[in-house]
Amino acid sequence: xxxxxxxxxxxxxxxxxxxxxxxxxxxxxxxxxxxxxxxxxxxxxxxxxxxxxxxxxxxxxxxxxxxxxxxxxxxxxxxxxxxxxxxxxxxxxxxxxxxxxxxxxxxxxxxxxxxxxxxxxxxxxxxxxxxxxxxxxxxxxxxxxxxxxxxxxxxxxxxxxxxxxxxxxxxxxxxxxxxxxxxxxxxxxxxxxxxxx
Amino acid sequence: xxxxxxxxxxxxxxxxxxxxxxxxxxxxxxxxxxxxxxxxxxxxxxxxxxxxxxxxxxxxxxxxxxxxxxxxxxxxxxxxxxxxxxxxxxxxxxxxxxxxxxxxxxxxxxxxxxxxxxxxxxxxxxxxxxxxxxxxxxxxxxxxxxxxxxxxxxxxxxxxxxxxxxxxxxxxxxxxxxxxxxxxxxxxxxxxxxxxx
DNA sequence: AAATATGCCTAACAGATGTTAGTTTTAACG
DNA sequence: CGTTAAAACTAACATCTGTTAGGCATATTT
Numbered sequence: 268x269x270x271x272x273x274x275x276x277x278x279x280x281x282x283x284x285x286x287x288x289x290x291x292x293x294x295x296x297x298x299x300x301x302x303x304x305x306x307x308x309x310x311x312x313x314x315x316x317x318x319x320x321x322x323x324x325x326x327x328x329x330x331x332x333x334x335x336x337x338x339x340x341x342x343x344x345x346x347x348x349x350x351x352x353x354x355x356x357x358x359x360x361x362x363x364x365x366x367x368x369x370x371x372x373x374x375x376x377x378x379x380x381x382x383x384x385x386x387x388x389x390x391x392x393x394x395x396x397x398x399x400x401x402x403x404x405x406x407x408x409x410x411x412x413x414x415x416x417x418x419x420x421x422x423x424x425x426x427x428x429x430x431x432x433x434x435x436x437x438x439x440x441x442x443x444x445x446x447x448x449x450x451x452x453x454x455x456x457x458x459x460x461x462x463x464x
Numbered sequence: 465x466x467x468x469x470x471x472x473x474x475x476x477x478x479x480x481x482x483x484x485x486x487x488x489x490x491x492x493x494x495x496x497x498x499x500x501x502x503x504x505x506x507x508x509x510x511x512x513x514x515x516x517x518x519x520x521x522x523x524x525x526x527x528x529x530x531x532x533x534x535x536x537x538x539x540x541x542x543x544x545x546x547x548x549x550x551x552x553x554x555x556x557x558x559x560x561x562x563x564x565x566x567x568x569x570x571x572x573x574x575x576x577x578x579x580x581x582x583x584x585x586x587x588x589x590x591x592x593x594x595x596x597x598x599x600x601x602x603x604x605x606x607x608x609x610x611x612x613x614x615x616x617x618x619x620x621x622x623x624x625x626x627x628x629x630x631x632x633x634x635x636x637x638x639x640x641x642x643x644x645x646x647x648x649x650x651x652x653x654x655x656x657x658x659x660x661x
Numbered sequence: 662a663a664a665t666a667t668g669c670c671t672a673a674c675a676g677a678t679g680t681t682a683g684t685t686t687t688a689a690c691g
Numbered sequence: 692c693g694t695t696a697a698a699a700c701t702a703a704c705a706t707c708t709g710t711t712a713g714g715c716a717t718a719t720t721t
């Protein structure tokens with residue numbers, strides 16, 4: 268029974284850490300801050316985690332895996348480029364909405380990873396972005412999108428919009444995450460899409 | 465002559481600090497790091513600045529003033545909403561492009577300001593955002609933009625796109641900042657704009 | 662030449678940082 | 692009840708943190 272219970276408490280620690288990292292940033296969050304949030308002493312944290320950075324690694328790479336999984340599923344579908352893009356966007360937002368706190372950490376704090384983890388993380392990230400870029404390029408090739416758009420700019424704009432959502436989105440508000448995904452993709456896709464003659 | 469020379473060396477310090485804050489983040493940047501970048505001792509920095517946070521304040525509020533100035537000029541023009549939005553976007557990007565380093569710090573590190581500066585900063589920011597929101601709402605009222613768009617979502621998407629530019633934009637690359645502004649506003653505005661019947 | 666101001670130095674401070682070692686309490690199971 | 696494992700504790704470490712105090716050298720101004 269050790270592993271199960273261990274995980275449970277360990278994950279409690281990691282979740283609280285995510286909240287803290289989100290609020291104050293990784294570097295400005297001390298292990299004593301985290302311990303206090305959990306009502307224990309700083310040294311006690313090390314029964315559950317190996318180091319401060321291990322927590323960050325967990326948060327970043329777990330989120331990365333979720334994003335990848337979501338896009339895997341979208342890519343397997345046999346639909347138009349704009350449909351794929353829309354599904355990719357909605358999937359991305361759904362993954363974020365499932366854990367806004369971890370998403371914010373994933374986005375803002377990953378740079379505090381040390382090597383070689385940082386390198387690995389950035390490779391995963393560029394790969395993910397490139398898969399979105401490929402969808403846009405496919406859309407251009409098939410005449411679905413305007414042919415004079417800068418794909419790098421487009422995909423970066425897309426990711427900027429997506430990644431800042433955790434900063435302003437209020438899950439208690441009147442607009443739900445699926446709705447956001449739909450509106451956002453509509454806004455972007457219709458900006459990219461060729462006007463029907 | 466004191467003030468002029470003082471400013472010159474002082475600004476040298478602030479600029480190097482901006483580079484450091486951008487690379488490592490404010491909290492992870494030590495005064496000894498900064499001193500080393502300048503080839504002096506940490507204590508020597510205090511001949512030029514009062515505190516670490518004073519540097520951050522300078523960077524954040526100077527950028528805020530630049531953004532405000534740019535939008536002031538746009539608002540005074542008597543043009544359509546989409547034209548105003550376009551000019552606002554281009555202006556914002558031009559201000560960022562003038563100092564990408566300070567822009568990145570402005571965006572990512574402002575949260576490390578202490579009170580009451582943080583409060584002041586956030587007020588400036590929300591005010592700036594609301595002025596953009598007002599332009600979009602004007603566009604809706606005058607029938608220029610779709611009437612069923614969520615203005616909060618739109619304006620947040622806009623700012624996300626704008627604010628992440630310093631993260632990926634390469635000033636040495638083939639696409640210049642004015643071009644980015646034009647393409648970006650085209651992409652967004654044509655996504656917002658009502659299709660002509 | 663004297664006076665002044667600028668920029669940098671060394672030395673030191675008080676407190677915070679991540680982490681370790683070893684021990685004790687708490688709870689579950691046979 | 693005794694055993695075992697989990698989770699917490701106290702004490703301490705070495706290092707790093709922002710910052711102050713006071714002094715010295717260089718260059719500019721009077």
